[in-house]
Amino acid sequence: xxxxxxxxxxxxxxxxxxxxxxxxxxxxxxxEQLTLFDLVEPAPLPQxxxxxxxxxGDVADPAAVAGAIPPGTDVVFHLAAVVSAQAEADYDxxxxxxxxxxxxxxxxxxxxxxxxxxxxxxSVASFSGGQDAVVPDEGRQLPTNSYGAQKAIGELLLQDASxxxxxxxxxxxxxxxxxxxxxxxKAASSFVSAIIREPLLGLTTECPVSEAFAVWICSPRSAVxxxxxxxxxxxxxxxxxxGINPPGRSATVARMLNALESVAGPEARARVRFVPDPEVYxxxxxxxxxxxxxxxRLLGFPEQEPLEDLVRAFIxxxxxxxxxxxxx
Amino acid sequence: xxxxxxxxxxxxxxxxxxxxxxxxxxxxxxxEQLTLFDLVEPAPLPQxxxxxxxxxGDVADPAAVAGAIPPGTDVVFHLAAVVSAQAEADYDxxxxxxxxxxxxxxxxxxxxxxxxxxxxxxSVASFSGGQDAVVPDEGRQLPTNSYGAQKAIGELLLQDASxxxxxxxxxxxxxxxxxxxxxxxKAASSFVSAIIREPLLGLTTECPVSEAFAVWICSPRSAVxxxxxxxxxxxxxxxxxxGINPPGRSATVARMLNALESVAGPEARARVRFVPDPEVYxxxxxxxxxxxxxxxRLLGFPEQEPLEDLVRAFIxxxxxxxxxxxxx
Numbered sequence: 001x002x003x004x005x006x007x008x009x010x011x012x013x014x015x016x017x018x019x020x021x022x023x024x025x026x027x028x029x030x031x032e033q034l035t036l037f038d039l040v041e042p043a044p045l046p047q048x049x050x051x052x053x054x055x056x057g058d059v060a061d062p063a064a065v066a067g068a069i070p071p072g073t074d075v076v077f078h079l080a081a082v083v084s085a086q087a088e089a090d091y092d093x094x095x096x097x098x099x100x101x102x103x104x105x106x107x108x109x110x111x112x113x114x115x116x117x118x119x120x121x122x123s124v125a126s127f128s129g130g131q132d133a134v135v136p137d138e139g140r141q142l143p144t145n146s147y148g149a150q151k152a153i154g155e156l157l158l159q160d161a162s163x164x165x166x167x168x169x170x171x172x173x174x175x176x177x178x179x180x181x182x183x184x185x186k187a188a189s190s191f192v193s194a195i196i197r198e199p200l201l202g203l204t205t206e207c208p209v210s211e212a213f214a215v216w217i218c219s220p221r222s223a224v225x226x227x228x229x230x231x232x233x234x235x236x237x238x239x240x241x242x243g244i245n246p247p248g249r250s251a252t253v254a255r256m257l258n259a260l261e262s263v264a265g266p267e268a269r270a271r272v273r274f275v276p277d278p279e280v281y282x283x284x285x286x287x288x289x290x291x292x293x294x295x296x297r298l299l300g301f302p303e304q305e306p307l308e309d310l311v312r313a314f315i316x317x318x319x320x321x322x323x324x325x326x327x328x
Numbered sequence: 329x330x331x332x333x334x335x336x337x338x339x340x341x342x343x344x345x346x347x348x349x350x351x352x353x354x355x356x357x358x359x360e361q362l363t364l365f366d367l368v369e370p371a372p373l374p375q376x377x378x379x380x381x382x383x384x385g386d387v388a389d390p391a392a393v394a395g396a397i398p399p400g401t402d403v404v405f406h407l408a409a410v411v412s413a414q415a416e417a418d419y420d421x422x423x424x425x426x427x428x429x430x431x432x433x434x435x436x437x438x439x440x441x442x443x444x445x446x447x448x449x450x451s452v453a454s455f456s457g458g459q460d461a462v463v464p465d466e467g468r469q470l471p472t473n474s475y476g477a478q479k480a481i482g483e484l485l486l487q488d489a490s491x492x493x494x495x496x497x498x499x500x501x502x503x504x505x506x507x508x509x510x511x512x513x514k515a516a517s518s519f520v521s522a523i524i525r526e527p528l529l530g531l532t533t534e535c536p537v538s539e540a541f542a543v544w545i546c547s548p549r550s551a552v553x554x555x556x557x558x559x560x561x562x563x564x565x566x567x568x569x570x571g572i573n574p575p576g577r578s579a580t581v582a583r584m585l586n587a588l589e590s591v592a593g594p595e596a597r598a599r600v601r602f603v604p605d606p607e608v609y610x611x612x613x614x615x616x617x618x619x620x621x622x623x624x625r626l627l628g629f630p631e632q633e634p635l636e637d638l639v640r641a642f643i644x645x646x647x648x649x650x651x652x653x654x655x656x
Contacts (some may be wrong), residue, residue, distance in 0.1 A: 005613070044544035095431075096521065103423075128568065137467055139468065140466055140467065140468040140469070141468075142569060143484070143488065144491070144568060145488075146488050146492065149484045149485070149487070152484055153484050156471070156477045156480055156481050156484075157477070157481070159470075159477070160471065160473075160474050160477035161470070164419065164474065232504045239457065240470060240472060241470060250570060
C-alpha cells in the first residue's frame with residue numbers, strides 16, 4: 001500500500017514514519033511507498049524497508065499537495081498545521097495552512113477517485129467549556145481560538161467529503177501531547193511539555209498556569225497508536241460523524257509534577273517556577289479539561305498510559321536527541 | 329448609515345431592500361447609502377429615499393466584494409448563497425460561493441477596520457436529527473448535506489472573526505422560508521412553498537414527501553424582521569456564540585395544506601398530488617423538524633405568525649407579481 005504523511009517532518013509525523021518503517025506494514029498490508037511532505041524537506045528514514053519520497057512544499061499549494069498524494073495512495077495522514085498561538089498571532093497564516101491546506105488535501109484525495117483513508121488531526125482546542133467541562137461525545141464545537149475554529153472547519157470539510165464518497169476521513173481531536181521533545185514552540189500548550197522536559201534537561205522553566213490547572217493530555221505513543229487505528233479501522237460504524245474524541249487523560253499540573261518527581265526526584269520538580277502568563281492563559285483557559293470519550297473506546301481506540309510512563313518514555317526515546325539538538 | 333445586501337436580487341434580499349426603502353432608516357439611524365450586490369445586477373428600488381448602488385458581481389471574487397462593502401459600511405446582510413440541492417449537485421460551485429464567498433465577505437469587512445455588523449443567513453440544513461429532533465440551543469451542527477456543511481463553516485469563520493474584532497456577526501439559522509414567490513427552485517425544500525403557491529396560481533403540483541412530514545418553517549416577513557433585529561441588537565450578550573436558532577414554527581405538510589384550504593378552499597388543496605421523490609427526501613429527511621429557540625426569544629427575536637397568515641401574506645404581497653412574472 002501507499003502512504004502519505006503531510007507534516008512528515010513534525011514531531012508526530014516523524015514518530016509515525018519511524019513506526020511505519022519499523023512495522024513495514026499497516027493493517028496487515030505491506031507498505032510499498034511512503035511519501036513524507038513538509039514545509040522543509042523531511043529527514044531521511046534510513047531503516048525503512050520501502051522506498052521513501054521526501055518532498056518539501058506548501059500544504060496550501062494544491063499542485064504540491066497533489067504531488068504528495070500520488071495515484072494509488074491508500075492512506076493520508078494529514079498532520080500539517082499552524083499551531084494555536086501562531087494561528088492566533090497571524091490570522092492569515094492560520095487560515096492559509098489550516099483551512100486552505102485542508103481544502104487542498106480534500107481536492108487531491110478526491111481527484112484520485114479511489115476514496116483514500118484520511119486521518120486528520122483535529123484538536124481539543126476546537127471545543128470550549130474550560131476547566132469545569134467534561135465534553136460528551138455529542139459535544140458541540142464552539143472554539144475559543146482561531147486554531148480551534150480552523151480545525152473544526154477542517155473536520156466539517158472532511159466529514160462532508162466522506163459522506164460524498166470523495167475520501168474516507170477519521171478526524172481525531174488530539175489532546176495536548178506531552179512530552180514533546182525539542183524546544184518550547186508557539187503552541188499555547190507548550191508549557192505542558194516544558195514542565196517535564198526542561199527539568200529533565202537540567203534546566204529551569206516557567207509554568208504560566210497554576211498547579212490546579214487541568215489539561216486533557218495524551219502521550220506521543222498514544223497519538224501514534226490512535227493514528228494507526230484510525231488508518232485501519234472499519235469506518236462504517238462512524239456513519240456521518242467522523243469526529244473522534246480519543247481516550248486521553250485529564251491531568252492537573254500538580255499531577256504532572258508528581259509524575260516528574262516520582263521518576264526524576266524532587267530536584268527535577270524544583271526546576272519549575274510558577275509565573276502567570278495572561279496571554280497563554282487566555283488561550284488555554286477555554287479548552288475543556290476532560291472528555292467522556294466513550295465512543296472512541298467502543299470503536300477500539302486504546303487507552304492512554306499513566307503519567308509516569310509518559311515521563312519514562314520521554315527519557316527512553318527523546319531525551320538524548322533533544323539534548324544533542326539543543327547542544328546541551 | 330451605510331448598508332450592503334449581498335444577494336440583493338434574491339427573494340429575501342429584495343424584500344429586505346424594499347423594507348429598508350420604506351423605513352429609510354435602520355435601528356433609528358437614517359440610511360445614507362444602500363448597496364445591492366448580486367450575480368446579476370439587482371432590480372432598481374424606485375421608492376428609496378437614499379442613493380442605491382446596484383452592482384453585479386461574484387461573491388467569491390474578493391475585489392468585487394470589497395467594492396460592494398465600501399468604507400463607512402455599518403451593516404452587511406450576507407444572503408448570497410448556492411442553495412441546498414444545487415450545492416449537492418455541484419460540489420465545487422457550492423464551495424466557491426458558500427465558503428470562498430463568505431471568506432471574501434470576512435476579509436472585506438476586516439479590511440474596513442471599523443468592525444461592521446454582519447448578518448449571515450445560515451440554515452436549519454446545518455443540523456441533523458430529522459423528524460424526531462427538537463434541537464436545543466446548544467445543539468451540535470452535524471450536517472447531512474454540503475450546503476449545511478458550508479453554512480456551518482461560514483458560521484465558524486464569522487464567529488471567530490467576531491471574537492477577534494474584525495466584524496460583529498449574527499448568524500441566523502434560517503428555517504425553510506414559505507411562501508417563496510416565483511418558480512420552483514433548486515432548493516430541496518422548494519416543495520414547501522410550491523404546495524401553497526402553485527395551487528393559488530391555479531396549478532397542480534407534486535409533493536415529494538408525505539402529509540405527516542414536518543418542516544421547521546418561517547415566513548418571509550419573519551425572516552426580514554429577524555434580519556432587522558440582528559442588524560440592530562446589542563451583540564454583547566451573545567458572547568462567543570454568534571449562532572441564532574430563531575423562533576420559527578414546526579409544521580407538517582398536512583397542517584400547511586389545512587392552512588391553504590382554510591384560506592383558499594378545498595379546490596386549492598386538491599391541486600396537490602403526492603409523488604414521492606427519493607432524491608429530495610434524501611436531503612430533507614436529515615433536517616430537524618423542530619427547535620427550542622429559547623435563546624433567540626430571550627434575545628428579542630419576534631415570534632413566527634400562524635400559517636394562515638403566511639398564506640394570506642403571500643396572496644397580498646406576492647401572488648400577482650408571481651402570476652405576471654410567469655405569464656399566467
